[in-house]
Amino acid sequence: MSTTPGTAVDARVHAADAPVEAVDAPVEAAVDAVDAPVTLVASDLDRTLIYSAASLQLAMPDAQAPRLLCVEVYGGAPLCYMTETAAALLDELARTTVFVPTTTRTREQYGRIHLPGPAPTYAICANGGHILVDGVSDPDWHDHVVRRIEDECASLAEVRAHLRAAGDPSWLLKERIAENLFAYLVVDRGALPEGWVKELTAWADPRGWTVSLQGRKIYAVPKPLTKSAAMQEVARRCGATLTLAAGDSLLDADLLLAAHRAWRPGHGELADCGWGAPNTEVLRERGGAAGEEIVRRFLRAAGRRQASR
Numbered sequence: 001m002s003t004t005p006g007t008a009v010d011a012r013v014h015a016a017d018a019p020v021e022a023v024d025a026p027v028e029a030a031v032d033a034v035d036a037p038v039t040l041v042a043s044d045l046d047r048t049l050i051y052s053a054a055s056l057q058l059a060m061p062d063a064q065a066p067r068l069l070c071v072e073v074y075g076g077a078p079l080c081y082m083t084e085t086a087a088a089l090l091d092e093l094a095r096t097t098v099f100v101p102t103t104t105r106t107r108e109q110y111g112r113i114h115l116p117g118p119a120p121t122y123a124i125c126a127n128g129g130h131i132l133v134d135g136v137s138d139p140d141w142h143d144h145v146v147r148r149i150e151d152e153c154a155s156l157a158e159v160r161a162h163l164r165a166a167g168d169p170s171w172l173l174k175e176r177i178a179e180n181l182f183a184y185l186v187v188d189r190g191a192l193p194e195g196w197v198k199e200l201t202a203w204a205d206p207r208g209w210t211v212s213l214q215g216r217k218i219y220a221v222p223k224p225l226t227k228s229a230a231m232q233e234v235a236r237r238c239g240a241t242l243t244l245a246a247g248d249s250l251l252d253a254d255l256l257l258a259a260h261r262a263w264r265p266g267h268g269e270l271a272d273c274g275w276g277a278p279n280t281e282v283l284r285e286r287g288g289a290a291g292e293e294i295v296r297r298f299l300r301a302a303g304r305r306q307a308s309r
Contacts, residue, residue: 037241038097038098038238038239038240039098039303040097040234040238040240041098041099041100041243041244041298042234042243042259043099043100043245043247043294044252045110045113046080046103046104046214047214047215047248047265047267048247048265048290049090049115050081050291051081051288052079052081053081056068057267057286057288058287058288066083066288067083067084068082068084069087071114071115072112073112083288083289083291083292085292086288086291087116089295089299090116093117093295094115096299097244098122098240100122100234101115101123101124102124102227102231102247102255104221104227104249104251105125106125106126106178106179107125107126107130107179110125110132121133121134122238123135125179126225127221127225127226128229128230128231129142129145129146129182129225131230131234141230145181145224148224149181149225152222152223153207156180156181156183156222158207160175160177160183162203166200166203170188170191172185174186183219183220185217186216186217187218188216189216197211200220208222208223209222209223210223212269219251221251226254227251227254227255228254228258231243231245242260242261244260244261244301245261245262246263246297247264247270248264248268249270250270253270253277256279257280261280262277262280262281263280263282263297264280264281264283265285265286265291265293266283266285266290267290281297283297
């Protein structure tokens with residue numbers, strides 16, 4: 001794997017290599033800066049940090065609803081939001097940790113999102129298939145993932161053919177592939193036959209594929225394509241000494257397990273199946289309030305501030 005300079009740690013190391021007369025601080029201070037602990041925060045986006053209007057779950061009276069910041073526009077219309085409080089907290093988090101947006105979205109879909117705070121140096125897209133470094137996919141990492149998929153899994157063509165054959169026009173709205181890495185269906189949840197996802201899971205598992213139902217989408221993802229592997233690679237590159245994570249779906253479970261500490265909201269696929277792990281705290285908050293609380297917990301765990309409820 002190639003390592004990419006430009007992280008906070010790299011910058012401090014380069015500063016330490018500068019001529020003595022160009023460095024104002026004592027040598028001891030420079031050494032301390034190089035050795036300073038690095039916190040990496042890898043967070044899922046949809047229904048974890050950002051929310052559609054429907055998934056915000058604003059159960060309070062309208063007059064008491066929080067102010068919202070639109071963070072994604074699609075087709076000329078606002079699509080996803082954060083509360084303004086969550087946005088302010090995320091801005092602080094992005095300035096004081098290595099914040100890594102970690103999503104199953106394609107690079108194009110991720111590009112529509114405009115999060116508050118400085119642009120992240122790293123982002124993980126396509127469920128770990130791409131590590132973006134300053135917005136550009138790292139080719140060595142992508143090639144590594146593709147080789148593992150080819151060696152360990154049934155082909156995308158075989159899985160896609162099965163999805164088409166097993167689907168029914170009465171509930172199957174769209175069938176798509178993403179980044180030539182995985183497939184997903186957009187379905188009418190109300191018309192989706194009970195047990196169909198379990199049947200698909202039983203078919204996919206021995207072929208090296210994972211199935212996840214998220215809202216109106218059913219994902220079929222090769223098992224080597226994981227957010228956790230990409231997070232661990234980014235952590236290695238930036239020298240992270242503490243890793244924090246959050247997510248709401250089965251495709252986030254490996255990410256949560258790989259982090260030192262993790263959180264999941266009170267809604268979502270993991271909540272529906274009662275998933276838990278010793279390192280993962282289950283929040284009672286749901287919808288947009290959960291997104292806000294997750295960023296508070298990140299800040300608190302990173303030791304950057306005492307966040308109040």
